[in-house]
Amino acid sequence: MPKVVSHEEQRKRIAEAMWRVILKSGMEGATVRKIAAEAGMSAGALRHYFKNQDDLLIYAMRFVNERVEQRILRLVREDLPPDEKAVRLLLELVPLDAERRAEMDVWFSFMEHVRHRADLTGVPENRMHELICQLLAYLDRERMLRAGLDLALEAERIYAVIDGLAVHALLEPERLRPEEMERVVRTSVSQLCRQP
Amino acid sequence: MPKVVSHEEQRKRIAEAMWRVILKSGMEGATVRKIAAEAGMSAGALRHYFKNQDDLLIYAMRFVNERVEQRILRLVREDLPPDEKAVRLLLELVPLDAERRAEMDVWFSFMEHVRHRADLTGVPENRMHELICQLLAYLDRERMLRAGLDLALEAERIYAVIDGLAVHALLEPERLRPEEMERVVRTSVSQLCRQP
Incomplete structure (x- = not known):
């Protein structure tokens, strides 16, 4: 059959x-x-x-988004200390392994293409900034954050670190190894958190 | 005539x-x-x-690089406090005005193109990581830095912040304004420096 x-x-x-x-x-x-x-x-x-090709492009972009979002949802449900959960969640957004590397590689190509295509409709929104704001609000509710932080600014900064690492790991994979990306992400989160 | x-x-x-x-x-x-x-x-x-087109592409990439490097050399010679010099230098690498925005916009397009062109020779090297390492070494010689920093890690982090901001300002110009980029850069530098 x-x-x-x-x-x-x-x-x-x-x-x-x-x-x-x-x-x-x-x-x-x-x-x-x-x-x-x-x-x-x-x-x-x-x-x-x-x-047509645009129809396929929009579908393929949504497909990348959904894969990332599903991995994140799975993580959110895990029972982990809040700061460790934050680190693992942020690490989902950098190319630590071949799968995530491929996702970001095509995503980078999509972005470069669609930013010159004002005529294209249905391009999925980038929800990463919103996600990172929610992550900091979560750490705040869990009383993990240092006092006196400007959360909007820190969200912008973490978001920049994450996408900067992603771009560098794509363009300079020999220089920027997964271990270094992880160290940068861990340092960035631990600087936001109260010291134990 | x-x-x-x-x-x-x-x-x-x-x-x-x-x-x-x-x-x-x-x-x-x-x-x-x-x-x-x-x-x-x-x-x-x-x-x-x-x-041919590749010959022009390589020339145009070098032309962007030279413009940025010349602005940086001019800044290096200025008489400024070391931390302020560091901030201004990093701000040369994000799209704060129309000129820098255009440079980064074409640079982003170049990068996306050349990373799929293993056959292309003469692509100018990206010297930004090296520049940022030198900048931290300069702040260190000037005794501006806090004790106990891992300079290689902090260089990677600042480099990521800068290129992350640049990409976000290109893709989301309405959300990420020049004032916010400047605040993120100033916060990142001041966190590395001893408090006065």
Whole structure:
């Protein structure tokens, strides 16, 4: 009996093929023809799942977002000391392993493309700044934070550290190793917290 | 008498035309034909100054680097308290005004392009990490730094803050204003320094 592949599973498979093409050649090389070839189908068959390249692009961006958000939700539910939870959550946002590296690599390509595409609708919002603000509010409720911090400024600073590390690890992977990224994140969180 | 324009001035003019095209449509839109039109010449005339698009790309990248480095050299020679000099120098690396914003905008497009171009030779090195290490060593010699800092880690952290702010200001200019960037940079430097 042939394997039944749902419409949604096929869309995911095509989005993953788009990722692989972008990882190799950037958005400039991500034509419908190449993506279809990578997914092992014809361009005509691909159009059965996505009406055009933009439609696929928006879907693939949402797909990255959802993967990150699901890992974060899983972490939020874990039973960990609040400062350790904060560190682990922030580490989900830097390219510590091959999976997260691939996500950020394609995300970087998406961002560079969509910022020149004012005509594009449906681009998912970046919720990372909001997430980091919520994280600091959580540490505050848990009475972990030092007195007198400007939380809006510290959220901006942590957000900058995280995305700066992510960009540097993408562009200079030999120089910036996962251990160093983790040390920078741990130092940044521990500076915000009361000393035990 | 017609204005005499030197070969080098023409190359700069073409590089600036390339910038304008990239600012509008990204690297994907930066064809030789469009760049030549923006510079007010034919594609054939452009080829008199740059043998191909990659040749122009490398030149335009070096041109951005030189502008930033010249502003930094000017600052280094100024007579300022060391911590204020550090703040001003770091502020040269974030998009505080239209000029720096345009530089970083094209730089971001260049980076996204060249990281998928292993075949490209002559891409100028990124010297920002080295510059920031030198800046911390300078603050240390001037006895401005708090005791017990891990300088390599703090350089990595400041470097991440700077490029994180730059990326966020490019992608979310409405949210992240120049005043906030300056506050984040000042806080980051003052945390490294002894309190007066």
